[in-house]
Amino acid sequence: MxxxxxxxxxxxxxxxxxxxxxxxxxxxxxxxxxxxxxxxDPYAETPEPTGEQATAEPSFTEEPTATPDPGPLAGLIIGIDPGHQRRGNSEKEPCAPWDASKNAQVNNGTMKAKTTSGTSGKFTNVDEYVVTLDISLKIKAHLEALGATVVMTRETADVDLSNIDRAEICNKANCHIVLRIHCNGADNPAVNGVEAWIRGNGDGSDEYKALGAYEKKLAEALLTYYCEATGATKRNVNTSDNYTGLNWSTVPSIIIECGFMSNEEEDNLLVSPDYQEKIATGIANWAVAYSGTLLNR
Ligand SMILES: [Zn+2]
Structure with a gap:
């Protein structure tokens, strides 16, 4: 059981x-x-980014605390002097800081008007000081977007700044380069194109001449980039001891004559916002290409 x-x-x-x-x-x-x-799938291919996608930041890899890209011009201090102002100042100031007897080229002995109101468009009637400020503000926007620090001598037409004042603003800011924005005029209406002016022999010292040689290299390249972006005719880089703004500049400085307001086509282009953007693009491209040169002088 x-x-x-x-x-x-x-x-x-x-x-x-x-x-x-x-x-x-x-x-x-x-x-x-x-x-x-x-x-x-171990054989699945990661698609290559193309075009716009290539430059887009992949958001999923971004840390919330990631610092933004400072830009290719980070660390660069660029002075911009929009030429002239609404009212000129005919009081005189010394054209150069050195003894004029050392240099026969210096204008009127040693004295020159503090600042003039500039030329004006023969066809548009727009004043040079208006065009130079419009162009300068566009250059400023482009350079700042690329990370540069921009020092403006003026941002309005109603200032009273002599050419020595303008040079000293940029000297004090220790600018790596100063761009003096002007427009040209000539008796012959056919004359056109962009040209630059840099310092001459100045006080004759080796240091001064070396600064001039450095400016020449930069100005030549600047005109090339400028003309590439705008289609303008490339004229020369000229030297002179007659520009107060250059003579008093202890930092590298270039006058850019953006075009001739006495030429019908160029006068119309210079007041056009689209063309002014092209000028700014050309100068920004030049600054990016020469940022290493400028930072390491
Ligand atoms: Zn001018």
């Missing part, structure tokens, strides 16, 4: 174990279906 009970109990245990086994199997199969493994 005991033996019979044992056999029944054993059989019951086997049944229970069998049923449990089936239950565990069914549950585990069910789970494996509910949580599929992520499919990873």
């Amino acid at each position: 005991n033996k019979k009970i044992l056999i029944i109990l054993f059989a019951a245990l086997v049944c229970v174990a069998f049923v449990l086994g089936i239950v565990i199997f069914v549950v585990s199969v069910g789970e494996s279906h509910n949580t599929p493994k992520p499919t990873e």
Whole structure:
């Protein structure tokens, strides 16, 4: 009798174990279906970014604390002097800081008007001081967008700044380069194109001449970039001891004569915001290409 009970109990245990086994199997199969493994294709190619996508920052890799790109002109201090002002100042100031007897070229002995109101468009009638400020503000926007620090001598027409004042603003700011923005005029209406002016022999010192040679290299390149962006005719880089703004500049300084307001086509272009943007683009391209030169002088 005991033996019979044992056999029944054993059989019951086997049944229970069998049923449990089936239950565990069914549950585990069910789970494996509910949580599929992520499919990873080892041969899947990462698409190469193209065009716009190539420059786009992939947002998923950005840390919330990531610092923005300072730009290719970071660290560069660029002075911009928009030539002239609404009212000229005919009071005189010394054209050069050195003894004029050392240099026969210096204008009127040593004295020159503090500042003039400049030329004006023969066809548009727009004044030079208006055009130079419009162009300068566009150059400023381009350079700042690329990370440069821009020092403006004026941002309005109603100032009274002599050419020595303008030079000293940029000297004090330790500008790596100063761009003096002007427009040209000539008796012959056919004359056109962009040209630059840099310092002459000045006080005759080796240091002064070296600064002039450095400016010449930069100005030549600037005209090339300028003409590439605008399609303007490239004229010369000229030297002179007659510009107060250059003579008093202790930092590299270039006068850019952006075009002739006495030429009908160029006069119309110089007042056009689209053309002014092209000028700014050309100068910004030049600044990026020469930022290393400018920072390491
Ligand atoms: Zn001028």
